[in-house]
Amino acid sequence: MTWHHFIYFALPAVLLWAFGAWSAWRSKSRLATVSTIAGLFVFFAFILSMWVSLERPPLRTMGETRLWYSFFLPLAGIIVYSRWRYKWILTFSTILALVFICVNLFKPEIHSKTLMPALQSPWFAPHVIVYMFAYALLGAATVMALYLLFFKKSAVSKEEFLITDNLVYAGLAFMTFGMLFGALWAKEAWGHYWSWDPKETWAAITWFAYLGYIHYRQQPRHNRYLALITLLVAFVLLQMCWWGINYLPSAQGASVHTYSN
Structure with a gap:
């Protein structure tokens, strides 16, 4: 094949x-x-x-x-x-x-x-696969947020917001597992769980952004539309973490996470 x-x-x-x-x-x-x-x-x-x-x-x-x-x-x-x-x-x-x-x-x-030695860890595959599924769920949550913000003509219902929240809960849970698998992979490949590599830094920023959305939604007097905007910002950060990092000068030749053929 x-x-x-x-x-x-x-x-x-x-x-x-x-x-x-x-x-x-x-x-x-x-x-x-x-x-x-x-x-x-x-x-x-x-x-x-x-x-x-x-x-x-x-x-x-x-x-x-x-x-x-x-x-x-x-x-x-x-x-x-x-x-x-x-x-x-x-x-x-x-x-x-x-x-x-x-x-x-x-x-x-x-x-x-061929794979470079660092990518031959048994933690590499579950780390990436779990992350990809998390990205798919959070992508669906983003579409829900766009729909509720710009296309929903009537007031946003509690049920519709609950769907968005559930997608974020599941996506963040899988992202957390992905980070844990990544930490185990890093320990095996480089000898340490976390090194604040540019990719790891943006992963942490993204994780805290979605965690911030969840905590804000738990506030009794939160603004629903501000919460949805927060969710859109978090998705932009996710894109930066996924592929935008490859174009940052700080990652060129320095990050072990940048993709190449």
């Missing part, structure tokens, strides 16, 4: 996700669920094939992490849809997954079977 086979898995997966999104709008929940899950199986088949072909988890380059994000977005979407029946969530997850898939199609990464 090579990168050139990606289109043969990505295309049917996206079509299945799109059919699932259409089924959701038509209130055919069973069909939406089956179609979305089928697409996930097809897409994950390529990830597993790349795993076998590369003889390592496909987690090293930005292209490889985009694979996981493209997978976890529809997974998070179907979880939210199954729980709360928001019809638009599958459309969102499909469109955003398609964006990342197109980036990988038009800008293919050069994959290598």
Whole structure:
């Protein structure tokens, strides 16, 4: 299996996700669920094939992490849809997954079977995979925040805010596990749990931003719209932590977390 086979898995997966999104709008929940899950199986088949072909988890380059994000977005979407029946969530997850898939199609990464010694730790794979799922959940929470801020015509209901909160709770929980796995990985690879590397610094900033949102929401007299704006700011910080750090001068040649082919 090579990168050139990606289109043969990505295309049917996206079509299945799109059919699932259409089924959701038509209130055919069973069909939406089956179609979305089928697409996930097809897409994950390529990830597993790349795993076998590369003889390592496909987690090293930005292209490889985009694979996981493209997978976890529809997974998070179907979880939210199954729980709360928001019809638009599958459309969102499909469109955003398609964006990342197109980036990988038009800008293919050069994959290598080799891994630097630091990336050969057993903690590396769970660290990245858990983080990608956290990012997908927090991405869904961000879309909810945008919807409530700019598209909701009537007053924001308690139930709608509760959905947003639950996504943040779950996303922050997985992010916390990801940081713990990363600390164990760092201890094994570099001899210390935390070194305030630029990537680690922005990870801490992002984690505190989402924690701040949760604490602010617990205040009896909090402003709901200010809370939603806080959530959007936290997502911007998350993007900085994920890929923006690669363009900072402080990370060039200094951060062990910057991605390269």
